[in-house]
Amino acid sequence: MAEYPNIADHGVIGDLQTAALVSTDGTIDWFCAPRFDSPSIFGSLLDAGKGGFCSIRPIADDVVTRQLYLPDTAILVTRFMTEDGVGEVVDFMPIAGKSHTQRHRIARLIRVVRGAMEFEAEVRPRFGYGQHPESIEASPEHGVVFAGAGQTLTVHRVGDVIQRDGAPAGHLEMVDGALRVRGELRAGESTGLLLETGGAAASRVETSELDRMFRRTQRFWREWVDRSTYRGRWREMVSRSAITLKLLTYAPSGAMVAAPTTALPEQVGGERNWDYRYTWIRDASFSVSALLGLGYVDEAEAFVGWLTDRVQESVGDDSGPLKIMYRVDGTHDLDETTLTGLSGYRDSRPVRIGNGAEDQLQLDIYGEAMDSIAEADAHGLRLPHRGWSQVSRMLDWVCDNWQRDEEGVWETRGGRQRFTFGRLMCWVALDRGIRLAESGGKPADIVRWRAERDALYREIMTAGWDDRRHAFVQHEGTDVLDASLLVMPRTGFISPRDPMWLSTLRAMDDELVSDSLVYRYNPAASPDGLRGSEGTFTLCSFWYVDALARSGRLEDARLTFEKMLTYANHLGLYAEEIGLTGEQLGNFPQAFSHLALINAAVNLDRMLGK
Structure with a gap:
């Protein structure tokens, strides 16, 4: 196995409660269980020596590999091609x-489709982020049970040992605390591994049972994709993004994690390495628009239910009635710690778990929450009485607190500011609340809400505007541009043809846009409390497409969108950022990137017409 594959050299598989990353050489180098935010069982992506992995590879020279998803599924196929044979791991x-x-369970089906190929599989779990030793119970006839740190992983034998030339092929061996299986398959033959968490006893599994699991999983994904109502351009990429969002959704609660990984760097060797295995109010709120745009009403309803529960809990501390992020079950014990025993992806340290930004004050989340609630309401997903009562109290809090300094949408650690984006989304929160109250005849202090909404409008148009730059800027007292403001027309705050907006967009063209790629802001001009640099933000690039389209620059929008599609990895997946040479950076795959792709595609397709 390559010591550290590129971040982009992975596919993701999952069961709607957790996920695993599989590299193009057939190695599972990231897997946490039983949930996305649980300690890792395979974590060699963060430490090639200590993290643990499960590899399946051919024993041959000059192997060409290719990786693909079966169409309209989350079933990943890694193909190995040599002159003597073609094999694949499903x-x-x-x-x-x-x-x-x-x-x-992770099913790893090994088969040869041409000629013959010798494979070697190695299973080397390392529990608790590689920090804990494991015990092993091995049975050559049935499999192996690994245990440690309160976790277990059972490796079930699949099929019979093949006898060939007087020697067994596929015999289980324990070598240096790892399970190894080696054997040759010929065209039409198959075997595999079935990995299972949860304390199961080892047993022999028939190949036919693995085939049945495969067919059930394939049927689930294809039936789910068939529910999409999207019939526009770029359907394949939109469907892949939708499947990715579904993979990142925790089915028991309906919450969507930002990414299934932690501590993948925004700059290789740098310190911008965060844990994204949680549900951000902001990210997940944008999912409502994306899901409804594709016709996935049930998924949108599940998240709105999760969001309503968070609103009704109303934490009520200094960061406001809502936390900016939660665990998938709605709890918010996200204490940030550093794993000192791990080297980090390509020596990118610190390796963080938990997220210290949970207690930040980020005012924009109230606008994103209310925008998603209002959009759900427009599709018939109405708030219950208790939900509206708590929403009203939340909006009263916004009236009292929107003037405060805050950390902002990018979770900077360089001190609080009066961020324009936070003010903008507070305006959205009150605007959507007023509309819901008036259209639904609900009790509310509309007179006050309207007065504060109008005060926010005036504040943004004065303190958020820089006469010298002829542009809206990041916060009061600066001339720094900020790509988060690309959503201004989308929110309805300003007309996309307003001269103030068009001049802002031109300023961003000149300063934040590199070809089709968009930076969040210039860290050198706006210190964010962190060392190092970062790549362009995929989310912002798709926001840019949407802003161009709304502003009447349809050809520019289409070309930019098509260029952005070329930056996806070989499977159509995106990390958080794209570096100077097109490499994917940050946690992977990132939900917000795929959400923005879907929203940009749906809106651009509508505006282009037939």
Whole structure:
């Protein structure tokens, strides 16, 4: 196995409660269980020596590899091609469903389709982020059970040992704390591994049972994709993004994680390495628009229900009634710690778990929450009485607090400011609240809400505007541009043809846009409290497409969108950022990137017409 594959050299599989990353050489180098935010079992992506992995590779020279998803599924195929034969590993996770469970399975089906090929599989789990030793119980007839740090991984034998030339092929061996299996397959033959968490006893599994799991999983994904109502341009990329969002959704609660990984760097060797295995109010709120745009009403309803529960809980501390992020079950114990025993991806340290930004004050989340609630309401997903009562109290809090300094949408650690984007989204929160109250005849202090909304409008148009730059800027007292303001027309705050907006867009063209790629802001001009640099933000690039389209620059929007599609990895997946040479950076795959792709595609396709 390559010591550290590129971040982009991965596919993701999952069962709607957790996920695993599979590299193009057939190695599972990231897997946490029983949930996205649980400690890792395979974590060699963060430490090639200590993290643990499960590899399946051919024993041959000059191997050409290719990786693809079976169409309209989350079933991943890694193909190995040599002059003597073609083999493949088919990876998938049977769907776990909506019930909380400790049992999660990874099926790894190995088969040869031409000639012959010798494979070697190695399973080397390292529990608790590689920090804990494991115990091993091995049975050559049935499999192996690894245990440690309160976790277990059972490796079930699949099929019979093949006898060939007087020697067994596929015999289980324990070598240096790892399970190894080696053997030759010929065209038409198959075997595999079934990995299972949750304390199962080792047993022999028939190949036919693996085939049945495969067919059930394939049927689930294809039936789910068939529910999409999107029939526009770029359907394949939109469908892949939708499947990716579904993979990042925790089915028991309906919450969507920002990414299934932690501590993948925004700059290789740098310190901008964060844990994204949680649900951000902001990210997930944008998912409502994307899901409804594709016709996935059930998924949108599930998240709105999760969001309503968070609103009704109303934490009520200094950061406001809502936290900016939660665990998938709605709890918010996200204490940030550093794993000192791990080297980090290509020596990118610190390796963080938890997220210290949870207690930041980020005012924009109230606008994103209310925008998603209002959009859901327009599709018939109405708030219950208790939900509206708490929403009203939340908006009263916004009236009292929108003037405060805050950390802002990018979670900077360089001190609080009066961020324009935060003010903009507070305006959105009150605007959507007023509309809901008036259209639904709901009780509310509309007179006050309207007065504060109008005060916010005036504040943004004065303190958020820089006469010298002829542009809206990041915060009061600066001339720094900020790509988060690309959503201004989308929110309805300003007309996309307003001269103030068009001059802002031109300023961003000149300063933040590199070809089709868009930077969040210039860290050198706006210190964010962190060392190092970062790549362009995929999310911002798709926001840019949407802003261009709304502003009447349809040809520019289409060309920019088509260029952005070329930056996806070989499977159509995006990390958080794209570096100077087109490399993917940051946690992977990132939900917000795929959400923005879907929203940009749906809107651009509509504006281009037939």
